[in-house]
Amino acid sequence: MFEEKLSFYRTVINEELEKILTMLExxxxxxxxxxxxxxxxxxxxxxxxxxTLAVCEMFNKDxxxxxxxxxxxxxxxxxxxxxxxxxxxxxxxxxxxxxxxxVKFNEATAVLVGDVFFSSAFxxxxxxxxxxxxxxxxxxxxxxxxxxxxxxxxxxxxxxDLFTNYEEKNLKTVEKIAFYKTSSLIRAxxxxxxxxxxxxxxKMEKMDEFAKYFGLFFQVCDDVLDYEQERNKMxxxxxxLSIYSIKEAKEVALNYCKKALDVLEYFNDSDFLKxxxxxxxxxxx
Ligand code: GRG
Numbered sequence: 001m002f003e004e005k006l007s008f009y010r011t012v013i014n015e016e017l018e019k020i021l022t023m024l025e026x027x028x029x030x031x032x033x034x035x036x037x038x039x040x041x042x043x044x045x046x047x048x049x050x051x052t053l054a055v056c057e058m059f060n061k062d063x064x065x066x067x068x069x070x071x072x073x074x075x076x077x078x079x080x081x082x083x084x085x086x087x088x089x090x091x092x093x094x095x096x097x098x099x100x101x102x103v104k105f106n107e108a109t110a111v112l113v114g115d116v117f118f119s120s121a122f123x124x125x126x127x128x129x130x131x132x133x134x135x136x137x138x139x140x141x142x143x144x145x146x147x148x149x150x151x152x153x154x155x156x157x158x159x160x161d162l163f164t165n166y167e168e169k170n171l172k173t174v175e176k177i178a179f180y181k182t183s184s185l186i187r188a189x190x191x192x193x194x195x196x197x198x199x200x201x202x203k204m205e206k207m208d209e210f211a212k213y214f215g216l217f218f219q220v221c222d223d224v225l226d227y228e229q230e231r232n233k234m235x236x237x238x239x240x241l242s243i244y245s246i247k248e249a250k251e252v253a254l255n256y257c258k259k260a261l262d263v264l265e266y267f268n269d270s271d272f273l274k275x276x277x278x279x280x281x282x283x284x285x
Contacts, residue, residue: 002275006050009063013049016071017041020127024120035105035113040078043096047280048189049074051214054276055193055207058269066196068127069141073189075124076145079117080154080185082110089162121145133196141195148188157181161238169242175216177238182222183215190214203267210263210273217256218280224249225285257281 017040025033049070056066085092085100086107093103102110125141147153157180164173190211194204223239224246225231240249260277264270 002272002279005272006276006279009050009053010046012063012067013046013053013070013074014041016067017074020071020120020124024116031105031109032112032116035101035109036116038104039082039095039101039113040074040117042098044074044078045283045285046074047218047276048077048185050276051186051189051211051273052193052196054272055190056197058267058273059194059197059199059203060269061197065128065131065133066193067131068124068133069192069196070189071127072121072124072141072145073185073192075117075121076149076154076188077185079114079121080158082117083114084158086110089158118149128196137195137198141192144191144195145188148184148191152180153184153188154181157184164238166236166238166242169238171243174238174240174243178216178219178240179212182219183212186215186218187211206263206266210260213256213260213263214277214280217253217260220249220253220256221281221283224253225283253281 021033021037021040024036052066052070052073053063057063081095082101084090085095086102093100095101098104100110101113105113122142122145125145126138128138128141129135149155157177160173160177161181164177187208190207191204194207199207220240223241226239227241227246240252244252257277261274264274264277267273
């Protein structure tokens with residue numbers, strides 16, 4: 001039941017992403033368009049857009065209301081991965097088991113691809129109009145997504161990730177980096193699901209608490225997977241494994257995950273989200 005629903009959401013999201021890519025196509029911008037498709041339709045887990053749709057449905061509304069918002073979050077996510085892999089950032093030559101965008105194409109193209117993913121995300125929010133969303137709802141989404149992206153969001157996280165002194169290794173700093181770098185887009189995904197269906201602000205705040213814990217355990221799991229799969233082997237990174245052993249880190253992930261699940265207890269019909277949370281804790285990629 002859970003797996004079928006997850007796979008259904010993924011199919012719907014992929015179809016919408018393909019549709020959006022077709023709309024954005026321009027033969028005068030061929031290489032960038034090709035590189036966008038290469039980066040976007042490439043076996044990502046689509047966790048963030050699935051969260052957006054699932055939050056919308058938890059509040060008993062048609063998930064289609066949140067479909068444009070879901071795709072906008074995935075655009076920001078993929079843009080951030082393309083930029084993150086650049087030599088001036090995390091310098092990774094592979095992503096999702098394939099050559100990173102700048103390796104497959106070239107560095108300048110990868111910069112442009114990130115740029116266009118970021119700018120198009122805000123255009124895509126406005127497509128919510130086609131699913132019956134009001135202008136005021138779209139405006140709220142624009143504000144929320146910009147905040148989760150900017151100096152109080154992933155840009156801040158990336159800045160801290162790149163430039164925090166390794167000697168500052170303590171839980172508070174590592175948690176703060178994960179909060180900005182990873183929780184921000186999970187918060188965007190969850191928040192946009194709430195905004196699409198105009199939930200009361202106290203419920204949105206509660207869901208934001210869920211998203212913060214979700215982001216934290218997701219990042220601990222990412223650090224554990226990096227270690228176990230020997231990614232980042234040569235890099236001296238300030239992450240959860242700078243302060244915890246693998247065994248401790250897995251316990252920490254479980255604790256954050258339990259806190260996320262506790263928040264969901266406040267809501268009826270949260271079974272899918274609970275399953276998605278447990279599934280994300282156990283993920284292997
Ligand atoms: C350059 C303006 C500008 C912004 C970008 C590069 C950057 C700032 C932020 C990147 C932050 C980053 C890479 C966070 C990592 C978050 C994370 C755990 C990513 C992996 O997510 P998954 O596992 O990936 O959901 P898939 O491949 O499944 O989509």
